[in-house]
Amino acid sequence: MSEVTAQATTITFSRPESFSDAVTHYCPGCTHGIIHRLVAEAIDELGIRGRTVGIAPVGCSVLIYNYFRTDFLESPHGRAPALATGLKRVSPELIIFTYQGDGDLASIGMSEIVHAANRGEKFTTIFVNNAIYGMTGGQMAPTTMPGQVTATSPYGRNVEEAGWPIRMCELLSSLRTPAYIERVAVHTPQNIVRAKRAIKTAFQNQVDGLCFSLIEVLSTCPTNWGLTPCEATQWVQTNMSPYYPLGVFKKPEPRLEV
Amino acid sequence: MARILMKGNEAIGEAAIRAGGIYYFAYPITPQSEVGEYLSRRLPEVGGVFVQAESEVAVGNMLFGAAASGKRVFTSSSSPGISLMQEAISYMAGAQLPVVLINIMRGGPGLGGILPAQSDYFQSTRGGGHGDYRVLVLAPATVQEAVDLTMLAFHLAEKYRNPVLIAGDGMIGQMMEPVEFPDQFEEPPLPPKDWATVGARDRAPLITKSLFLDPVALEKNSIILHEKYLKMKADEIRFEPYKVSPKNRAIIVSYGTMARICQTVIDELEANGTSIGLLRPISLFPFPERAIHDAAVAPNIELVLTVEMSMGQMVEDVEKAVLGKKPVHFYGRTGGIVPSPEEVRDCLLKLLDGGKAK
Numbered sequence: 001m002s003e004v005t006a007q008a009t010t011i012t013f014s015r016p017e018s019f020s021d022a023v024t025h026y027c028p029g030c031t032h033g034i035i036h037r038l039v040a041e042a043i044d045e046l047g048i049r050g051r052t053v054g055i056a057p058v059g060c061s062v063l064i065y066n067y068f069r070t071d072f073l074e075s076p077h078g079r080a081p082a083l084a085t086g087l088k089r090v091s092p093e094l095i096i097f098t099y100q101g102d103g104d105l106a107s108i109g110m111s112e113i114v115h116a117a118n119r120g121e122k123f124t125t126i127f128v129n130n131a132i133y134g135m136t137g138g139q140m141a142p143t144t145m146p147g148q149v150t151a152t153s154p155y156g157r158n159v160e161e162a163g164w165p166i167r168m169c170e171l172l173s174s175l176r177t178p179a180y181i182e183r184v185a186v187h188t189p190q191n192i193v194r195a196k197r198a199i200k201t202a203f204q205n206q207v208d209g210l211c212f213s214l215i216e217v218l219s220t221c222p223t224n225w226g227l228t229p230c231e232a233t234q235w236v237q238t239n240m241s242p243y244y245p246l247g248v249f250k251k252p253e254p255r256l257e258v
Numbered sequence: 259m260a261r262i263l264m265k266g267n268e269a270i271g272e273a274a275i276r277a278g279g280i281y282y283f284a285y286p287i288t289p290q291s292e293v294g295e296y297l298s299r300r301l302p303e304v305g306g307v308f309v310q311a312e313s314e315v316a317v318g319n320m321l322f323g324a325a326a327s328g329k330r331v332f333t334s335s336s337s338p339g340i341s342l343m344q345e346a347i348s349y350m351a352g353a354q355l356p357v358v359l360i361n362i363m364r365g366g367p368g369l370g371g372i373l374p375a376q377s378d379y380f381q382s383t384r385g386g387g388h389g390d391y392r393v394l395v396l397a398p399a400t401v402q403e404a405v406d407l408t409m410l411a412f413h414l415a416e417k418y419r420n421p422v423l424i425a426g427d428g429m430i431g432q433m434m435e436p437v438e439f440p441d442q443f444e445e446p447p448l449p450p451k452d453w454a455t456v457g458a459r460d461r462a463p464l465i466t467k468s469l470f471l472d473p474v475a476l477e478k479n480s481i482i483l484h485e486k487y488l489k490m491k492a493d494e495i496r497f498e499p500y501k502v503s504p505k506n507r508a509i510i511v512s513y514g515t516m517a518r519i520c521q522t523v524i525d526e527l528e529a530n531g532t533s534i535g536l537l538r539p540i541s542l543f544p545f546p547e548r549a550i551h552d553a554a555v556a557p558n559i560e561l562v563l564t565v566e567m568s569m570g571q572m573v574e575d576v577e578k579a580v581l582g583k584k585p586v587h588f589y590g591r592t593g594g595i596v597p598s599p600e601e602v603r604d605c606l607l608k609l610l611d612g613g614k615a616k
Contacts, residue, residue, distance in 0.1 A: 049458070050459035050460070051457040053455050055323070062469065065467070069458065070457075071455040072455070072463065072464075073326050073353075073455060073467070074353070074466065074469050076345055076346065079322075079346070082311070082316040082317075082318075082319030082320045082322075084323060085309065085323065086320035086322060086323030087324055091327045091329070111313060112315075112319070115312035115316065119309075
């Protein structure tokens with residue numbers, strides 16, 4: 001009986017210490033909550049909560065600072081990598097991460113992310129790609145799929161006019177400097193486990209003093225896609241995954257002499 | 259320390275270091291590139307940081323991130339570059355972060371030119387970016403004053419947790435003059451930086467932000483900022499009178515390099531028996547309204563002449579200060595043209611005596 005009691009009181013799953021107890025504002029079926037949790041778990045497991053500062057984006061995750069128990073800065077739209085650069089350069093002992101959506105990172109903030117990555121800034125970026133502008137009401141993003149209907153592509157994304165969706169992992173991994181770039185997804189339990197491993201590695205790289213790491217996470221937007229949560233996870237699998245292949249694009253290399 | 263001959267831009271860079279400003283983010287632009295060039299050599303010697311950013315947009319936001327640490331951060335730029343930083347300046351003012359910005363002004367609008375001007379007065383003193391905010395604005399007239407005000411700017415930025423702008427002009431940046439640096443930067447004690455986001459090790463998490471979705475909370479933040487600006491208006495007005503006396507027939511209001519040219523005019527006219535005084539604002543925000551008003555309403559004053567290297571911007575603040583009690587005139591050139599003493603003198607004499615000196 002005592003053994004049974006002991007088993008029953010063993011905590012096997014609980015809220016990460018780095019997570020606050022606030023209720024998130026995200027839509028049902030949106031995977032921001034899962035990605036937040038993976039980040040919080042990684043911070044906890046590395047024991048870095050007390051020296052971590054997050055940089056919040058503009059977009060759906062603008063209120064991310066309400067959900068973490070770490071210091072946070074709220075950034076102008078797209079500029080999170082510049083804020084992270086400034087803070088990390090003057091306080092290299094801090095662990096700094098940006099958390100950015102696709103409009104924030106791949107559109108208005110393209111310059112900041114490319115140059116921060118190319119300078120090899122020693123922070124971590126979590127890039128959430130849901131192929132649409134969520135917070136402003138479902139407009140076309142740089143990552144919107146060809147033919148995808150959005151509020152500003154009512155006839156479907158026309159690649160003749162809007163170009164093809166930008167693949168950030170491929171683009172950034174063409175740079176020599178960044179340490180680690182991986183694309184993951186969170187639409188199945190198996191993928192969530194892989195995403196966790198990648199996010200933790202990206203933070204571990206920073207703890208180890210390696211330069212820039214970016215994890216792109218394919219995410220859902222049931223509300224603006226006009227799908228149920230279950231349909232949305234399927235949409236990631238069938239529509240996004242073929243164009244945005246999962247995998248490691250860049251690994252840390254031995255430092256090369258110039 | 260002995261007096262040494264230094265170019266304005268380089269002296270500003272050295273002054274920043276002497277004040278503890280060793281974290282510098284910038285993008286090159288004429289006519290102030292020597293600030294960055296000088297600091298790229300000096301900062302490694304003092305354990306500082308120099309990041310040449312990809313754009314002034316990024317510079318502004320690097321300052322935002324770095325300033326949140328509580329360390330003394332700064333940039334230097336010139337007019338079009340400062341325009342690109344306005345987004346971040348608005349955010350930093352909203353989030354109450356201390357930062358020092360050096361603007362070595364050139365002619366505009368747009369790409370304009372690379373020669374000296376004072377045509378960023380409105381942008382500097384009215385906020386420049388979006389929202390209800392102000393920055394402290396200090397305008398040096400000599401290289402030595404550029405040194406002194408740059409050092410002071412770091413103190414004021416922390417005292418008020420607010421951006422402070424040094425409004426110099428291309429002439430100040432490019433000229434060489436003897437300067438003296440204090441051996442040690444003496445400043446009154448400042449409050450603890452309990453607002454710095456340096457990790458929630460032993461306290462509740464801090465959030466540095468300018469986003470307030472609740473309109474009541476946003477208004478409250480704007481009221482807090484406004485009260486701070488009122489305190490600046492009470493405590494941080496700086497100006498210098500030059501030959502202001504009851505004998506004055508006119509008062510010139512001018513700042514920066516242009517004020518020095520006006521001093522030459524005043525000296526020359528004094529030798530010929532015409533008494534003119536100069537009121538030189540050193541702080542452009544807060545503006546020395548009371549001092550200008552009091553000088554202008556003196557019995558013998560016939561008029562006030564505002565002289566600027568612009569098409570007339572500060573003149574609006576002078577008119578506001580004088581309250582219609584005396585006529586306020588304006589003389590200015592822009593586009594990089596610095597008015598000569600003769601131009602200013604002729605303008606003044608025409609206004610006073612129809613062109614004939616008394």
